[in-house]
Amino acid sequence: MFGAIAKTYFAEKFNIPADKIVVVSVMPCIAKKYEIQREELKSDGVQNVDYVITTREFAKMIREAGIDFTKLPDEDFDNPLGESTGASVIFGTTGGVIEAALRTAYEWVTGETLQDVEFHGVRGFEDGLKEATVKLKDMELKIGVAHGLGNARRLLEDIRDGKRFYHAIEIMACPGGCIDGGGQPYHHGNLEIVKARMNAIYEEDRRKPIRKSHENPAVIKMYQEYMGEYGGHKAHKLLHTHYTPRESI
Ligand code: SF4
Structure with a gap:
């Protein structure tokens, strides 16, 4: 992106x-x-x-x-786009992407300011498959979060078989999310290190003066100057993608 x-x-x-x-x-x-x-x-x-x-x-x-x-x-960071929010910081951990999306969805759907931006139901390392229900005024959103490929498969197969239903899901291939990605410093199986990375991310989020993506002044400016409306044609072309099956190697 x-x-x-x-x-x-x-x-x-x-x-x-x-x-x-x-x-x-x-x-x-x-x-x-x-x-x-x-x-x-x-x-x-x-x-x-x-x-x-x-x-x-x-x-x-x-x-x-x-x-x-x-x-x-x-x-x-250098500008433009040198400003970041707490929502961007938590992208690195399981549950973080969907939590960032929820912070914005809540305000856009309800028109109200979200007082407590932390959605603890989607957080955590221990459960490979998490479920949360989030209330947006009268609407109840069902959220599914999987991390690790085995859990991702389980989640997707259950949805396909009609055993689970969600309004939105988040999947991260690596256990714990990108904090335990294959390119990260080795931890030699010490999961306490992964948990420490997760805690550091949430701590950094708490310290950020802005914690919602849609309040990032750099992002607002980019939409005003270049991208046009949220979800519009340009934004869709540049910021969204799709995947087609590739041949097995
Ligand atoms: S595969 Fe890459 S993008 Fe996906 S969770 Fe692992 S590190 Fe993050």
Whole structure:
């Protein structure tokens, strides 16, 4: 998604031809190295993201360059799109993507301000398959969350067989979500490390002055200046994708 924005919104804003921009994503995920080459993630035949390096590779590069992060001064991210919210931080853990979506859905559906933004029913590492019911005024939303491929299969097969019904589901392939992605620093089976990453993410979310995606001033500005209406044609073209079956290897 960010690659598509960099090569359209960013390119236009700074008057740089899109083919002169190289997008490098630092990811927790090894699968992204393949995914950026998929046709569905190209715009007019051009890759949105040119290179993916994993967080583990990035950490190694930092070490090799002799950079000590603890001695660096704190800095904000570069603009545009240099502002982030608590909702974006929690994307990294199981339940986080759906919780971020719920924070926005609640306010857009009810027209009311969400006072407590934490949806604890979708959180947690222990249950591979979580269910929660969320009230949006008179509406009750049924949410399903799976992490780990075995749980994802169970969830999807149960839905297919009519054993479960949800209004929305979230699936993360890795146990715990991206915090335990294949590109992350090794933890050698010590799940306490994964739980510590999860706690760190929620702590960071709590510290953020803005915790809902739709209140991010950088995102609002991008929609006003470039993207148009939420869910409109441009947003749909650049920010959504679909997947087609690929041949088995
Ligand atoms: S859950 Fe795992 S496979 Fe899915 S995006 Fe995150 S790191 Fe990649």
